[in-house]
Amino acid sequence: MLWQQLANGISIGSVYALISLGLTMVYGILRILHVAHAGIYALGAYVGLFSFKLMGNFWLSLIVGMAGASVAGYFVERFLYTPLLHLPRIAPLIVSIGLFTAMEEAFRIVAGPHTLAYNARVGLGDLSIGGFHLTETQILILLVTMAILIFLWAFLTKTRTGLAMRACAQDPETTSSFGVNVNAIIAVNFLIGSAMAGAAGVLIGVYDNQVWPTMGSIPAYKALAIVVLGGLGNIPGTVLASLIVGLAETFFIGFLAFPFPRDAVAFVAMILVLMFKPYGLLGKA
Amino acid sequence: MISGYLITILITVIIYAMLAHSLNIITGHAGQISLGHAAFFGIGAYTSAMLYTEAGFPFWISVPLAAVVAGMVGALLAIPCLRVRDDFLAITTMGINFVVEAIFLYIPFFGGAMGIGGINLPKWFGREMTKPEYFILILIVFFLLLLLDRQMGRSWIGLAWASIREDDQASEAMGVDVIRFKVLAFILGSAIAGLAGGFYAHFLTFIMPQNFGFGQSIVVLCMVVFGGIGTRWGPIVGAVILGILPEISRPIMEYRILIYGVLLLAMMRFQPGGLLGPESILPKTFRRYVYLLSSSE
Amino acid sequence: MALLEVTALSKEFDGLRALDEVSLTSEEGEILGIIGPNGAGKTTLFNLISGIYPSSGGEISFRGKSILNLKPHQISRLGIGRTFQIVRPFQNLDVETNVLVAFGHRFYPSFWKSIEPFRQPEILKEVKTLVEKTGLLPYTKQVAKNLPLGFKKRLEIARALALRPRLLLLDEPSAGLRFEESAQLMDLIRQVRDQGIGVLLIEHNMHVVMDLCQRIVVLDHGSKIAEGSPEGIRSNSLVIQAYLGKET
Numbered sequence: 001m002l003w004q005q006l007a008n009g010i011s012i013g014s015v016y017a018l019i020s021l022g023l024t025m026v027y028g029i030l031r032i033l034h035v036a037h038a039g040i041y042a043l044g045a046y047v048g049l050f051s052f053k054l055m056g057n058f059w060l061s062l063i064v065g066m067a068g069a070s071v072a073g074y075f076v077e078r079f080l081y082t083p084l085l086h087l088p089r090i091a092p093l094i095v096s097i098g099l100f101t102a103m104e105e106a107f108r109i110v111a112g113p114h115t116l117a118y119n120a121r122v123g124l125g126d127l128s129i130g131g132f133h134l135t136e137t138q139i140l141i142l143l144v145t146m147a148i149l150i151f152l153w154a155f156l157t158k159t160r161t162g163l164a165m166r167a168c169a170q171d172p173e174t175t176s177s178f179g180v181n182v183n184a185i186i187a188v189n190f191l192i193g194s195a196m197a198g199a200a201g202v203l204i205g206v207y208d209n210q211v212w213p214t215m216g217s218i219p220a221y222k223a224l225a226i227v228v229l230g231g232l233g234n235i236p237g238t239v240l241a242s243l244i245v246g247l248a249e250t251f252f253i254g255f256l257a258f259p260f261p262r263d264a265v266a267f268v269a270m271i272l273v274l275m276f277k278p279y280g281l282l283g284k285a
Numbered sequence: 286m287i288s289g290y291l292i293t294i295l296i297t298v299i300i301y302a303m304l305a306h307s308l309n310i311i312t313g314h315a316g317q318i319s320l321g322h323a324a325f326f327g328i329g330a331y332t333s334a335m336l337y338t339e340a341g342f343p344f345w346i347s348v349p350l351a352a353v354v355a356g357m358v359g360a361l362l363a364i365p366c367l368r369v370r371d372d373f374l375a376i377t378t379m380g381i382n383f384v385v386e387a388i389f390l391y392i393p394f395f396g397g398a399m400g401i402g403g404i405n406l407p408k409w410f411g412r413e414m415t416k417p418e419y420f421i422l423i424l425i426v427f428f429l430l431l432l433l434d435r436q437m438g439r440s441w442i443g444l445a446w447a448s449i450r451e452d453d454q455a456s457e458a459m460g461v462d463v464i465r466f467k468v469l470a471f472i473l474g475s476a477i478a479g480l481a482g483g484f485y486a487h488f489l490t491f492i493m494p495q496n497f498g499f500g501q502s503i504v505v506l507c508m509v510v511f512g513g514i515g516t517r518w519g520p521i522v523g524a525v526i527l528g529i530l531p532e533i534s535r536p537i538m539e540y541r542i543l544i545y546g547v548l549l550l551a552m553m554r555f556q557p558g559g560l561l562g563p564e565s566i567l568p569k570t571f572r573r574y575v576y577l578l579s580s581s582e
Numbered sequence: 583m584a585l586l587e588v589t590a591l592s593k594e595f596d597g598l599r600a601l602d603e604v605s606l607t608s609e610e611g612e613i614l615g616i617i618g619p620n621g622a623g624k625t626t627l628f629n630l631i632s633g634i635y636p637s638s639g640g641e642i643s644f645r646g647k648s649i650l651n652l653k654p655h656q657i658s659r660l661g662i663g664r665t666f667q668i669v670r671p672f673q674n675l676d677v678e679t680n681v682l683v684a685f686g687h688r689f690y691p692s693f694w695k696s697i698e699p700f701r702q703p704e705i706l707k708e709v710k711t712l713v714e715k716t717g718l719l720p721y722t723k724q725v726a727k728n729l730p731l732g733f734k735k736r737l738e739i740a741r742a743l744a745l746r747p748r749l750l751l752l753d754e755p756s757a758g759l760r761f762e763e764s765a766q767l768m769d770l771i772r773q774v775r776d777q778g779i780g781v782l783l784i785e786h787n788m789h790v791v792m793d794l795c796q797r798i799v800v801l802d803h804g805s806k807i808a809e810g811s812p813e814g815i816r817s818n819s820l821v822i823q824a825y826l827g828k829e830t
Contacts, residue, residue, distance in 0.1 A: 080554060090318050091553050093375055094510060098549025101503055105543035166527070221383065256536055261387060267380055278434050441689045448683040451672035458666075460634060460658040460687030460745055493816040 003132050007174040007249050011138045013246020014145035015207075018180025018200035020075075020223045020230075020238045021152070022193025028169035028233030029189050031089065032081055035096040037197055039103035040076070044069035045205035045215060046111060049118045058206070062144070065202040066195040069181035075185060075192025082186070101221065107213035115212040118205040136208045136212035146204060148196060149239070155192075156235070165189055169233060218263050229273050231283025240281060245269055292416045296488055297492050300481050305508040306430065313515035314446035315470035318375050321382030322505055325475040327497025329355040329482025331389060334401040334492055340463050344407030348483035350379020356472045361428060363471035367464055382496065382499050389420035389494035400493035404486050430477060434517070446470060450515060460499035500542070507545045510552050513559025515558035521562060583646050585610045585741060585780045586631070586662075586749055591640035593804075595624055597814045600626045600802040603640065610748065613771065613781040615795035617788075619813075619825055622801040624784045625667055628751050631782075633657040645748065659687050664751035667732045667784075671726035671741070678722045681709050681736055682746035688752035708746070716740040716770060749780045756787050762828030768794055792816065800824065 006275045019041055026034040048065025055061065078100065128136040134142075157163040167175040168185045176182045202217075205211045224247070230241030249265045273281055308322045333351035336342040342350070362381060368376055389395045393398045406414045407422075413423070445466045448456040457463045486492050504527075512523025527545075531538040552559060584607040593601040601623045608614045616624050629635045633640055633654040642650050649657055663684075672680050682700055683707070689695040713719055716736045721729060726737060733753055742750055752771065756764040768790060775781055785791045789796065793813045800808040800815060802824040808815055813823055 078552070084554065084557075087557055089374075091557050093318070095550050095553040097503065098507075098546045098553065100546070102543055102546030102550060105540070105546060109543065111541070187290075221376075221379060224379070228373065230378055261391065266384075267383065269293070271380075282526060289751070344592060349663065406589075437697070439699040439701065441698065441700050443684055443688045444683055444700050444720050445690060445696070447675060447679075448672050451674060454634070454654075455670040455672065457654040458634075458658055458664055459684040460655050461683065461690055462653075462655045486659070550774075 006247070007138070008099040008133060009247035009250035010243065011145075011246075012250060013243035014149070015141055015200050015203055016223070016226055016246050017239045017242035018145055018196045018203070019219055019237065020226045020242050021039025022197045023188040023223050024227045024230070024233055024238040025165075025169075025189050025193045027227065028235075029131060029165070029172070029186055030077075030081060030085070030092075031093045033096065033108070033141070033224065034076075034081075035220055035224070036076060036099040036103065037073075037091070037193070038072050038223060039215035040069045040194045041102045042107060042211075042213070043072055043103065044194075044201030045211045046107060046201075048202035049116060049211050051204060052118065052120055058122050058140075061120065061239055062202050063200060064200040068200065070191045070195035070276035073190045073197070075092060076194075077186060077190040094162060100216070104213050104216060111213065115210045117209050118202075118211050120206045137203075140209060141203050141207075144199060152192070152196070161185070161188060170240030176270050217222070222263060222266045225270040229266070229270040229280055232285075234280065234282045237280055237282030241264060241269075250271045287336070288340055291386060292420055294529060294532045295422050296416065296423065298525055299420070299452075300429055300485050300488070301505070301508060301523045302524040303423075303427055303430065303443040303481040303484070303511070304478055304505050306434070306526040307474045307481065308509050309472050309474075309504050309514065309516075309520040310434075310477070310484075312509065314450060315474075317467065317471070318448050318503075319474075320375050321378035321380070321385075321499070321502050322474075323497045323499070323501035325478035326354045326387040326482040326485070326501065327476075327494070328358055328387055330486040330497065331482075331491050332479065333483035334404050334433045334486045335377060337404055337487070338401060343430045344405075344487055345531065346567025348480065348487065351483035351569060352476045352480035354463075354480065356476030359475025360468060360472045363468040363474075364472070367467055379499065379502075380422075382502055386494050386498045389497065398494065401486075402491035404490050404492070406487055406490075419488065426480075426484075438517070442466065442469065443503060445503045452458075459572065473486035485559060503549070504545055507549050510559055511548055515562040516559065516561040519559050519561040584608060585645060586782070587643045588627075588631070589643075590637045591642060592626070593630055593635060595639040598665065600629065601805050603721055604801065604804070604806050606799050606806065606809070607682065608780050608782055609703040610625075610780045611775055611778045612793045612797065613775050613783055614811075615791045615798040616782060616784045616801065617786070617791055617798060618801035618807075621671040621803070622824075623804040624801055625753060626804075627801070628664060628753055628782070628784065631657075632662060632751060644678075650817060655687075655690075656746055658684075658745050658747075659691075661746065662751065663747035663749070665735070665738035665744040665755060666756075667757070669731070669738055669752040671729075671734055671737050672727060673727040674726050676723050677707055677713060677718055677729070677740075678706075680726055681712060681740050681744045684741045685709060687745055691695060712740055712743055715773070716743070717766070719755070732759050732767070735759065735767060736770065739774070747779060751782045751784075753784045754786060755783070756785060756790050764790060801827055 023034055023061035024038045026032060026037065044065040048061045051064035052061035066237060076099065076208050080095050081122065084095060124136045124139055126136050127139060129238050156166060164180045164185050165173065165188065167181055170181070172182050179221060226241045229236055230237030245266045248269055249262050252260065252265055253262050304326055309317060311319050312319055329351040332354045333347040336347035336350060337344065366377055390398055406419055408414070438556055445461045448459065448461055449463055449466055453463050508523035508527050509520040511527060512521065513519025531541045537544060556562065586608040588606050590605055591601060592599065592603055604627065614816060618624055618626065630637050633652050633656070634668050640781060641648060644660060644662060649660065668797055672683060684703060686700065687696070709724065713722055716739055718733060722731060726734065730739065750775065755767055759767065766817060767799040769792060777816060783795060795812060798810065798812055798815045799806060800821050807820050808818045
């Protein structure tokens with residue numbers, strides 16, 4: 001029973017990590033709260049779903065979903081955020097909120113208000129060991145997120161671009177004086193972060209077998225809470241926070257006596273941590 | 286005779302104008318981003334509704350009390366809000382909105398998902414007010430609020446607010462107790478939102494938690510941004526235009542939310558100052574005319 | 583009793599010691615120069631005195647009372663005014679209104695006083711006197727952001743003077759000014775000093791420093807390395823080394 005909960009918590013937590021990492025990376029480099037990131041997440045699900053309907057292959061739909069999300073994220077950065085960097089930060093934030101609102105409505109208008117099914121199958125089958133049961137989709141989630149996170153870690157620590165990205169997040173001015181093209185780094189940042197969100201959208205869409213226009217609403221604020229909890233801009237912190245929230249949701253809801261809205265767990269955790277560590281678990285002033 | 290439909294629109298517009306005006310006090314004067322303003326709207330509405338339906342308080346007491354309660358909650362929340370940096374503030378205000386909505390939704394005392402019904406228009410002279418009479422009433426209250434705003438603008442408080450808005454660090458170095466004045470703006474802004482909530486509850490006759498969630502906060506924010514944050518008349522103009530347009534045009538009503546989103550997006554991207562702001566596309570002479578009507582400093 | 587007494591004041595940022603046990607005193611009617619190479623900690627010192635940063639150790643007392651860790655608006659009201667290195671007037675307000683903001687320090691603390699209208703004849707008269715004294719009279723109704731730099735600097739001083747300070751902290755007032763503007767500003771500062779107000783002056787322009795200051799304190803890398811008269815400082819080898827860089 002405990003192992004089951006653990007597995008559930010970790011799979012949910014790792015998807016949260018996929019979504020939240022993009023958010024924290026954008027904050028780290030531009031200091032903007034990219035609320036529309038949740039819209040990119042939902043876009044990934046829709047694009048993935050439609051390409052699945054066209055091609056019938058889960059993996060292809062995953063890649064197309066990630067690509068679609070990635071490109072969308074790039075356009076958002078180029079045309080909406082970067083031109084506004086000289087304004088007080090409330091400006092890009094409001095733009096982001098407006099964009100997110102518009103995106104959800106656009107999904108509703110274009111794809112219809114109803115929930116659509118995303119029943120991709122890979123032929124792996126479920127895994128059962130004793131009382132411990134992993135569905136095929138859970139296995140997929142664990143595999144895909146693990147792969148992506150390992151890629152991200154390798155990219156950030158082993159490649160020059162990755163190093164430049166981390167440097168930019170610390171201090172863009174000094175980094176650019178070293179000859180690094182900061183604009184290109186920002187673009188890469190968005191491309192990668194949005195691709196991960198797109199992947200998360202596809203994975204959740206398949207896991208729940210549901211894609212609907214407002215599927216980004218809850219992740220919108222949950223990812224924010226997670227990112228704040230872990231420390232705005234802090235990548236390891238975000239991963240840690242995502243896992244904590246995933247596990248907390250699973251365990252609390254499993255064992256708690258009174259009905260507590262599951263989605264509030266993230267916020268409660270955030271508030272609790274902020275009381276003792278005002279910059280998040282791993283964040284710094 | 287004025288049609289009932291028109292009166293309904295007018296009443297709704299005035300209530301939104303009050304809401305937008307109250308948000309402007311917080312964002313324009315205190316310079317604080319508030320993405321959860323509908324929470325105070327809801328606190329006012331629910332307070333008034335419950336005082337009326339559960340405790341039998343008449344409208345004339347329940348609505349002012351709604352403003353007081355909303356103001357007190359605003360004061361309580363102001364302290365943590367002001368401690369917290371810009372970005373955290375945005376999330377905090379969103380969080381407050383969610384928490385308040387969740388309280389109304391999940392705690393049975395507040396009626397749950399079904400909300401509260403049976404809230405009537407006020408009684409006077411032994412009978413219930415008619416809608417046109419209600420409209421006159423809130424119109425008068427609204428004018429009083431504008432008068433209050435004008436008076437505050439001419440006072441030292443208004444001056445302090447103006448300086449905080451320009452540069453809060455420099456303001457503090459000039460002897461302004463910035464925190465105190467920001468809290469004051471918070472209290473005033475949330476109290477007026479609560480007042481609007483009370484008027485709303487008695488007009489709609491039933492209220493539900495969904496009326497006061499993040500979506501509603503976005504609508505109000507949109508009105509303020511569209512009209513011009515921090516300008517005196519901007520939010521009101523924004524509320525009037527955005528309040529009336531969906532009513533007179535069916536397609537606009539259909540795509541209302543999409544339009545709000547795009548409007549927020551486009552305004553901030555191209556005209557951050559809003560319609561009545563400094564770099565607006567509106568012809569300068571028109572804006573100067575409106576400015577002259579409203580200027581006092 | 584000195585007007586301002588700074589004793590062993592320190593400030594640490596994340597392990598970096600920006601100010602290390604700095605002590606100095608300042609008297610009424612005296613212009614004390616604070617000089618040193620970039621990064622020496624001069625503006626940090628001002629930010630500590632005016633309450634913008636909390637200190638990491640040491641003591642600051644003003645007119646005999648400790649002002650350590652008070653908030654900026656409290657310190658302003660006690661009688662310490664300051665200007666900023668990069669001018670920060672209230673951009674969209676006019677000159678008169680800018681000064682009025684600082685005048686309000688007498689009214690802000692009381693709720694009942696602060697709801698009164700601020701454009702009262704007696705107050706406006708006092709503002710006019712101040713504006714005149716700082717040479718800004720023709721610009722009274724000009725919006726601050728449209729003023730040329732020299733006048734923005736005067737506005738900063740006028741605003742600080744509206745606090746009726748006993749001590750004025752001036753952070754690089756002549757930076758960015760042409761020679762004549764600089765000279766005019768120096769005259770203004772001398773007038774302020776002659777009224778008995780103490781002045782702490784951060785400056786990079788050595789002409790200004792040597793001409794205006796009675797005493798000079800030299801900071802380098804957060805510590806005080808010299809103190810004395812302008813002539814003494816000019817020939818102090820430690821000071822010269824600090825500016826020219828250490829020889830290896």
